[in-house]
Amino acid sequence: MNPSAPEKKRMQPFEILLTREKIDKRIAEIGRQINNDYAGEAPVLLGVLKGCVVFLADLMRTIKLPMEVEFVSAASYRNGHDRDDRVQFGGAVPTELKGRHILIIEGIVDTGRTVSLIKKQLAAQEPASVEIVALLDKPGSHRVGLDIKYKGFSVGNEFVIGYGLDNTQLYRNLPFIGKMVDQ
Numbered sequence: 001m002n003p004s005a006p007e008k009k010r011m012q013p014f015e016i017l018l019t020r021e022k023i024d025k026r027i028a029e030i031g032r033q034i035n036n037d038y039a040g041e042a043p044v045l046l047g048v049l050k051g052c053v054v055f056l057a058d059l060m061r062t063i064k065l066p067m068e069v070e071f072v073s074a075a076s077y078r079n080g081h082d083r084d085d086r087v088q089f090g091g092a093v094p095t096e097l098k099g100r101h102i103l104i105i106e107g108i109v110d111t112g113r114t115v116s117l118i119k120k121q122l123a124a125q126e127p128a129s130v131e132i133v134a135l136l137d138k139p140g141s142h143r144v145g146l147d148i149k150y151k152g153f154s155v156g157n158e159f160v161i162g163y164g165l166d167n168t169q170l171y172r173n174l175p176f177i178g179k180m181v182d183q
Contacts, residue, residue, distance in 0.1 A: 014161060014171075014178035018153060023135070023163060023177065026152045027055070030133065031062025033150060034103070042066040043101040045133075048118065049073045051107030054164035054172070055135040055152075059105065070095050074114045097125040103150075107164045108136040111143040136160065136177065153177075 034043070042065060047056045049071050060069065102122055106115055115132055122130050135152040155177075161167050162174030171178070 012167065013181045015181055016176050017155065017158075017160060017179045018163075018177040020175045023152070024058070027058050027135075028062050030150045030152065031059060031064075034059075034133075035062075035064050038065055038101055041101050042068070043103050044068045044070060044095060044097065045103050045105050046118075046122075047071045047105045048107075048114065050172070051164050051166070052105045052135075053107075055107050056105045059133070068095055072118060074118065097122065097127045100127050102127045102130045103133050104130065106132065106134040108138065108160065109134045109146065109148060110138050110141045112141075112146045113143055116144045116146065135163065136165075155179075 045056060045060060045063075045067055047053065047069065050073075056069070060067065104115055104118055104122075109115055109132065115134075119130050119132075131149040132146065133150040134148050137148055137151050137154050138157060139154055140157050158179040159167065160177055160179050161171035162176050162178045164172050165177070166172045167180060
């Protein structure tokens with residue numbers, strides 16, 4: 001065996017939780033809400049990498065307003081589905097945010113700590129508003145109080161994958177949301 005060769009990974013079992021059609025329908029509804037709420041404005045969509053990528057790409061195509069897109073990197077999971085109490089941030093938002101309407105785009109809100117810390121950091125830049133847009137929310141896992149203005153779906157505490165969400169960097173490309181099942 002070649003020690004420098006990447007380890008071959010096997011597909012782990014999962015069940016489909018949300019179909020692509022159901023996700024598409026809900027994203028279109030969220031886009032309409034954002035269009036109505038921010039009519040005449042040019043919001044900044046701030047994607048939290050990496051889990052937001054697929055959701056953000058589909059959501060921004062439903063928004064019919066001028067907008068800017070920026071990204072921050074934040075991670076609170078290590079080694080697949082082991083939650084870490086530390087949140088690691090990377091990248092700074094180069095866009096001037098003072099007086100702007102910011103929409104933080106999350107693939108999933110779990111404990112809420114990550115998005116809460118991002119909101120706190122953004123407040124120092126004096127935006128006009130900061131709201132959370134999440135495809136998935138795990139309200140049973142929240143450790144901080146949050147107001148998610150635009151929520152796709154609430155899920156339980158199961159570990160979910162697909163549509164940008166991963167397990168050890170795999171499964172992000174699945175066109176639906178699945179939940180991992182024990183073998």
